[in-house]
Amino acid sequence: MINLTGGDLIFDKSRTGRRAFAQAPAEVSPSAIPKSMLRTDKPRLPEASELQTVRHFTRLSQMNFSIDTQFYPLGSCTMKYNPRACNALAMLPEFAGRHPLGPVSHGQGFLSCMYELQEMLKDVTGMKGVSLTPMAGAQGELAGVAMIKAYHEARGDHERIEIICPDAAHGTNPATATMCACVVREVPTGPEGDIDFNALKSAVGPKTAGIMLTNPSTLGVFERRIKEVADLVHDAGGLLYYDGANLNAILGKVRPGDMKFDVIHMNLHKTFSTPHGGGGPGSGAVGVNDRLLPFMPIPIVGKSDAAPQGHVAPQGHVAPQYDWLVEEDFPQSIGRLSGFMGNSGVLLRAYVYMRMLGRAGMRRVSEYATLNANYLAARLQAAGFELAFPTRRASHEFIVTLKREAKSVNLTAMDIAKALLDKNYHAPTTYFPLLVPECLLIEPTETESKETLDNFVTAMIEIATAAKEEGVDFKGAPYGMPVRRLDDVKAARQLDLAYRPDET
Amino acid sequence: MPFIPHTEKDTQEMLKTIGADSIADLFDEIPAELMIEHLHHVPDALSEMEISRLMRERAKLDGTPMCFIGAGAYEHHIPTAVWDISTRGEFYSAYTPYQAEASQGTLQTIYEYQTMMTELTGLAVSNASLYDGASALAEASLMAVRSNRRVKTGRILLAPGVNPVYEQVAAAICGAQGLTFERLPRDSMSGNINFEQLSDGREPVAVVLQQPSFAGTLDDVDRLTNWAHAQGALVLAVVNPISLALLKPPGQWGEQGADIACGEGQPLGVPLSSGGPYFGFMTCKQKHVRQMPGRIVGRTTDLDGKPGFVLTLQAREQHIRRSKATSNICTNQGLMVTAATIYMSLLGYEGLVSIANASHANTTALVDGLCSINGVERLFDGPFFHEVALKLDRPVAPLLDRLAERDILGGFDLTSYAGADALLVCVTETKTAQDIETYIAAFADVMAASNVKSG
Numbered sequence: 001m002i003n004l005t006g007g008d009l010i011f012d013k014s015r016t017g018r019r020a021f022a023q024a025p026a027e028v029s030p031s032a033i034p035k036s037m038l039r040t041d042k043p044r045l046p047e048a049s050e051l052q053t054v055r056h057f058t059r060l061s062q063m064n065f066s067i068d069t070q071f072y073p074l075g076s077c078t079m080k081y082n083p084r085a086c087n088a089l090a091m092l093p094e095f096a097g098r099h100p101l102g103p104v105s106h107g108q109g110f111l112s113c114m115y116e117l118q119e120m121l122k123d124v125t126g127m128k129g130v131s132l133t134p135m136a137g138a139q140g141e142l143a144g145v146a147m148i149k150a151y152h153e154a155r156g157d158h159e160r161i162e163i164i165c166p167d168a169a170h171g172t173n174p175a176t177a178t179m180c181a182c183v184v185r186e187v188p189t190g191p192e193g194d195i196d197f198n199a200l201k202s203a204v205g206p207k208t209a210g211i212m213l214t215n216p217s218t219l220g221v222f223e224r225r226i227k228e229v230a231d232l233v234h235d236a237g238g239l240l241y242y243d244g245a246n247l248n249a250i251l252g253k254v255r256p257g258d259m260k261f262d263v264i265h266m267n268l269h270k271t272f273s274t275p276h277g278g279g280g281p282g283s284g285a286v287g288v289n290d291r292l293l294p295f296m297p298i299p300i301v302g303k304s305d306a307a308p309q310g311h312v313a314p315q316g317h318v319a320p321q322y323d324w325l326v327e328e329d330f331p332q333s334i335g336r337l338s339g340f341m342g343n344s345g346v347l348l349r350a351y352v353y354m355r356m357l358g359r360a361g362m363r364r365v366s367e368y369a370t371l372n373a374n375y376l377a378a379r380l381q382a383a384g385f386e387l388a389f390p391t392r393r394a395s396h397e398f399i400v401t402l403k404r405e406a407k408s409v410n411l412t413a414m415d416i417a418k419a420l421l422d423k424n425y426h427a428p429t430t431y432f433p434l435l436v437p438e439c440l441l442i443e444p445t446e447t448e449s450k451e452t453l454d455n456f457v458t459a460m461i462e463i464a465t466a467a468k469e470e471g472v473d474f475k476g477a478p479y480g481m482p483v484r485r486l487d488d489v490k491a492a493r494q495l496d497l498a499y500r501p502d503e504t
Numbered sequence: 505m506p507f508i509p510h511t512e513k514d515t516q517e518m519l520k521t522i523g524a525d526s527i528a529d530l531f532d533e534i535p536a537e538l539m540i541e542h543l544h545h546v547p548d549a550l551s552e553m554e555i556s557r558l559m560r561e562r563a564k565l566d567g568t569p570m571c572f573i574g575a576g577a578y579e580h581h582i583p584t585a586v587w588d589i590s591t592r593g594e595f596y597s598a599y600t601p602y603q604a605e606a607s608q609g610t611l612q613t614i615y616e617y618q619t620m621m622t623e624l625t626g627l628a629v630s631n632a633s634l635y636d637g638a639s640a641l642a643e644a645s646l647m648a649v650r651s652n653r654r655v656k657t658g659r660i661l662l663a664p665g666v667n668p669v670y671e672q673v674a675a676a677i678c679g680a681q682g683l684t685f686e687r688l689p690r691d692s693m694s695g696n697i698n699f700e701q702l703s704d705g706r707e708p709v710a711v712v713l714q715q716p717s718f719a720g721t722l723d724d725v726d727r728l729t730n731w732a733h734a735q736g737a738l739v740l741a742v743v744n745p746i747s748l749a750l751l752k753p754p755g756q757w758g759e760q761g762a763d764i765a766c767g768e769g770q771p772l773g774v775p776l777s778s779g780g781p782y783f784g785f786m787t788c789k790q791k792h793v794r795q796m797p798g799r800i801v802g803r804t805t806d807l808d809g810k811p812g813f814v815l816t817l818q819a820r821e822q823h824i825r826r827s828k829a830t831s832n833i834c835t836n837q838g839l840m841v842t843a844a845t846i847y848m849s850l851l852g853y854e855g856l857v858s859i860a861n862a863s864h865a866n867t868t869a870l871v872d873g874l875c876s877i878n879g880v881e882r883l884f885d886g887p888f889f890h891e892v893a894l895k896l897d898r899p900v901a902p903l904l905d906r907l908a909e910r911d912i913l914g915g916f917d918l919t920s921y922a923g924a925d926a927l928l929v930c931v932t933e934t935k936t937a938q939d940i941e942t943y944i945a946a947f948a949d950v951m952a953a954s955n956v957k958s959g
Contacts, residue, residue, distance in 0.1 A: 024855035043623035061594035064609035068593025094563035100779030109562030123545035174827035277839025278610035281781035335676030339638035340779025358549025483812035491804035
């Protein structure tokens with residue numbers, strides 16, 4: 001791994017008068033904008049050559065772990081291989097250059113992909129309608145809860161303001177409920193990882209707007225009483241929200257619609273392999289059943305057999321069949337969530353991926369993701385690691401708890417995470433879900449080979465053995481990264497959020 | 505099997521280790537009646553060769569028309585290096601930098617991005633980006649309510665120039681929390697704020713100013729900023745980052761400067777791509793940093809005292825605060841921010857100035873040419889950046905259809921926004937003098953061929 005000195009910023013390469021001259025247009029005379037409206041200072045942007053810039057950012061990239069370079073078993077994030085073709089085909093010049101407000105006469109190719117993506121997502125989720133516009137999982141959640149609220153309000157049911165979340169839920173669930181002006185009611189988890197059914201029984205009532213569930217849950221196990229949960233919530237007048245974070249575990253096997261969920265969001269950047277990009281873009285398409293159809297966020301892509309009126313096909317173009325469905329088509333919609341149509345380029349990548357997997361490939365995703373997780377769990381358990389839910393089948397992910405090791409040899413989840421980095425593995429998710437002490441949430445995904453999993457087990461055993469038998473202390477790890485453990489407290493107390501050489 | 509490496513031998517060995525007979529056994533905790541056997545609407549798999557052919561055919565349907573539409577998304581030249589490097593696997597297939605030691609590339613890139621955005625906007629602090637420009641205004645509105653504790657109304661006043669879709673999005677995202685969005689009066693000549701009709705005493709928590717405005721005009725942001733501050737409101741600036749190469753940055757508006765700036769980052773090296781993925785940027789004064797939504801990267805030191813970068817101020821965020829977080833946002837638009845950072849590094853300030861000047865000059869040339877055609881005049885007087893509203897003597901939509909037949913996307917139909925037959929045109933540095941002449945000639949043609957009344 002490349003070891004840059006941390007102070008080597010692009011700004012350090014700046015020299016007055018230097019830049020990538022091939023990239024800017026020829027000089028023209030200054031604008032006719034009045035002087036009082038113009039800026040008088042010169043913002044400090046880099047002044048670097050094209051080669052310097054290319055070299056700088058290439059070297060920065062080499063300081064990252066990524067799926068393309070390392071096994072990345074980050075639980076709950078589904079870090080599977082991102083096929084290269086998905087990117088290349090979404091970036092074809094016609095797609096990359098298409099203006100979002102361009103006429104449908106010059107968008108039938110793009111729109112047909114979007115329409116078919118909606119149809120495929122309906123099929124794999126068992127929902128009646130899909131809107132592709134939410135730009136990330138959290139925005140999909142917002143759309144979902146907003147639709148639940150709109151549904152109750154359209155029925156004059158204004159008292160329903162409580163959203164039930166299991167204590168193991170992703171932080172986005174309660175945060176979303178708050179953004180929708182709902183009150184969060186947390187319910188505990190039972191000893192085997194299912195929701196505490198009795199607690200849920202006493203939580204539901206006339207104030208229940210809905211429940212947000214991830215299934216399989218964030219604990220890596222399937223909610224076995226899901227049908228009873230659904231009936232209980234529905235009987236109380238609430239709706240069921242499916243957090244699609246773990247859809248990879250059941251793709252093509254079980255559908256949220258068949259589990260009686262009313263609304264779901266999918267993380268296309270997880271299940272459908274669009275890039276994580278260092279923290280985004282995500283894509284959080286939502287699916288709904290019949291009763292929430294009118295409330296979907298817009299725009300949605302519609303298809304008609306005849307060309308819509310008023311549109312004329314230019315020469316060489318087919319008559320438009322696909323068109324935007326907007327406010328007039330969905331007067332009860334919760335509205336627009338993005339400037340145009342969400343992360344459309346991400347949607348194209350998901351479309352390509354789904355077409356390459358095909359019908360049978362969808363089922364294989366969940367089958368081999370589950371096989372890999374159960375295999376890894378079995379091997380780690382055999383090696384002496386403690387599973388949080390040893391009596392349960394793992395879904396596509398599972399939890400190892402280090403509470404024993406933390407006590408006996410002071411080997412914490414944080415230590416093992418950092419030690420793994422030195423062995424060239426990205427760490428699993430640590431300290432989430434919060435209710436399992438010293439936990440590692442491990443999700444291998446279906447795209448990893450048996451050899452990779454075996455080598456990972458070996459690395460885990462080596463770390464544990466070093467701690468137990470040789471008394472090795474990993475508090476100083478990692479040692480082989482561009483930096484060692486960083487001072488988070490200093491970062492928050494002495495805020496340095498931008499390079500200001502004049503102020504230091 | 506596409507993207508699955510298992511041989512039959514692997515699978516059998518793995519099942520044996522697990523103690524299961526078949527893969528189906530691994531799903532035995534799921535109630536059998538919920539399991540499905542078939543998907544009916546997913547077609548059979550295509551090979552990469554087959555999907556490539558299909559996508560190329562579809563791309564051909566969309567073509568590569570000459571585009572004069574702006575209205576919130578802008579076509580600029582993107583240096584090849586921008587996406588060559590951004591799509592390196594190490595950037596493309598990494599995730600949120602939770603393991604800071606193994607994510608210094610992403611973290612340092614964001615730190616450099618934050619620096620560049622604060623420089624461009626003239627404000628102290630930047631976050632690591634939000635989803636897009638429209639949702640960034642929604643988040644800025646919520647942030648203003650948290651920051652401005654003196655005003656309890658939840659009333660946000662919008663200058664006439666604020667993009668109407670941004671208002672729709674902000675209302676959809678923030679409406680549930682009691683925020684209301686109201687428009688300030690528009691002067692029909694300038695298209696800008698009508699100071700005569702501006703009334704005090706509405707107790708706004710924030711006033712939103714967009715510069716350049718949705719209709720392309722430049723407003724008196726100094727006067728408006730001073731007025732808003734006098735009302736006890738925070739000032740939210742919505743700006744186009746390329747325009748900031750020329751225009752006064754929000755941090756210098758009026759006597760005290762805007763409090764929060766946000767906008768669409770797409771012009772900084774991100775392809776149009778039918779509307780996304782883009783990124784929303786947000787910067788603010790230092791005193792509001794703890795109310796900011798989204799990821800923020802800070803520089804600190806490691807165990808050896810060496811500088812390094814981490815996600816910081818995480819106590820604001822959903823994974824820590826849960827229902828009390830500043831936002832439910834979980835990601836930034838990391839890949840787009842990487843592209844924008846490389847873009848700004850290549851262009852530098854001087855490069856952005858030349859792009860801004862060339863766009864302005866091209867727009868001026870187009871507008872002069874179009875206004876020499878009978879029945880075309882400017883809708884508003886006053887200065888502009890690279891977008892201008894034109895008033896036509898006949899319906900706009902049929903003209904745009906005729907132009908589209910010639911593979912020219914003639915602009916954005918502004919009729920419903922303006923309440924009159926109006927067209928918003930935009931020209932960036934990507935158009936040549938020949939392109940502009942081609943458009944003017946085509947426009948003259950379709951005007952000549954159409955009837956004033958029916959179009």
